[in-house]
Amino acid sequence: DSGVTQTPKHLITATGQRVTLRCSPRSGDLSVYWYQQSLDQGLQFLIQYYNGEERAKGNILERFSAQQFPDLHSELNLSSLELGDSALYFCASSPHGGPYEQYFGPGTRLTVT
Amino acid sequence: GQQLNQSPQSMFIQEGEDVSMNCTSSSIFNTWLWYKQDPGEGPVLLIALYKAGELTSNGRLTAQFGITRKDSFLNISASIPSDVGIYFCAGPGGIQGAQKLVFGQGTRLTINP
Numbered sequence: 001d002s003g004v005t006q007t008p009k010h011l012i013t014a015t016g017q018r019v020t021l022r023c024s025p026r027s028g029d030l031s032v033y034w035y036q037q038s039l040d041q042g043l044q045f046l047i048q049y050y051n052g053e054e055r056a057k058g059n060i061l062e063r064f065s066a067q068q069f070p071d072l073h074s075e076l077n078l079s080s081l082e083l084g085d086s087a088l089y090f091c092a093s094s095p096h097g098g099p100y101e102q103y104f105g106p107g108t109r110l111t112v113t
Numbered sequence: 114g115q116q117l118n119q120s121p122q123s124m125f126i127q128e129g130e131d132v133s134m135n136c137t138s139s140s141i142f143n144t145w146l147w148y149k150q151d152p153g154e155g156p157v158l159l160i161a162l163y164k165a166g167e168l169t170s171n172g173r174l175t176a177q178f179g180i181t182r183k184d185s186f187l188n189i190s191a192s193i194p195s196d197v198g199i200y201f202c203a204g205p206g207g208i209q210g211a212q213k214l215v216f217g218q219g220t221r222l223t224i225n226p
Contacts, residue, residue, distance in 0.1 A: 002155065002157070004155075033213070033214075042201070042216050042217065042218045042219060043156070043201070043203075043216040045206075045213045045214065045215075048213060056213050058213055088153075090155050090156070092155075100144055100146070100161065100205070101146065101158060101161050102146075102158070102214060103158060104148075104155035104156045104157070104158075105155050106154060106155050107153070107154070107155050109153070
């Protein structure tokens with residue numbers, strides 16, 4: 001158990017809908033990272049927040065947004081969902097702002113039908 | 114952008130055999146991380162390397178930071194069934210992408226009992 005929690009574990013929704021994925025980092029970790037992993041694909045970095053502020057952005061679509069709250073939990077919002085958005089979404093956390101030693105949560109499997 | 118190339122892409126071995134895999138980059142990295150991912154689960158950090166030439170062990174796993182700083186190696190000795198999974202290397206995204214981790218495409222390990 002990495003100490004990073006993600007909810008929900010599974011999510012099934014229809015095209016055009018909007019969903020919110022939630023992540024709680026390890027106790028004391030200030031950075032939260034979001035990744036997307038499609039079938040048979042590697043991990044694609046989406047976005048990073050550090051202590052409530054956006055720190056780095058990857059290949060995140062405009063339909064996707066995220067935020068980190070004062071209690072350091074984070075939410076990833078996915079809107080106008082398309083079939084191709086079906087994937088595993090992982091949250092990771094680290095103690096500091098750098099990209100080192102990230103600890104991953106169990107993921108949310110999103111299925112868009 | 115930076116890419117990490119892992120080889121082999123997949124391995125089929127007998128239980129008890131030793132395993133070697135590697136990761137190469139076109140540019141210099143100052144950190145190498147090795148993760149293992151079980152199906153449907155989040156990646157688990159196995160070993161972190163911070164210095165060229167560094168050799169670090171974690172049980173039956175040993176990883177090395179290549180002296181050119183453009184490669185890293187992971188060895189597993191006396192493989193057991195629970196070693197099955199996908200092994201990813203990762204490193205910081207470079208000068209402009211220093212806040213994100215770049216992941217290799219993974220080496221899928223299958224063990225025949």
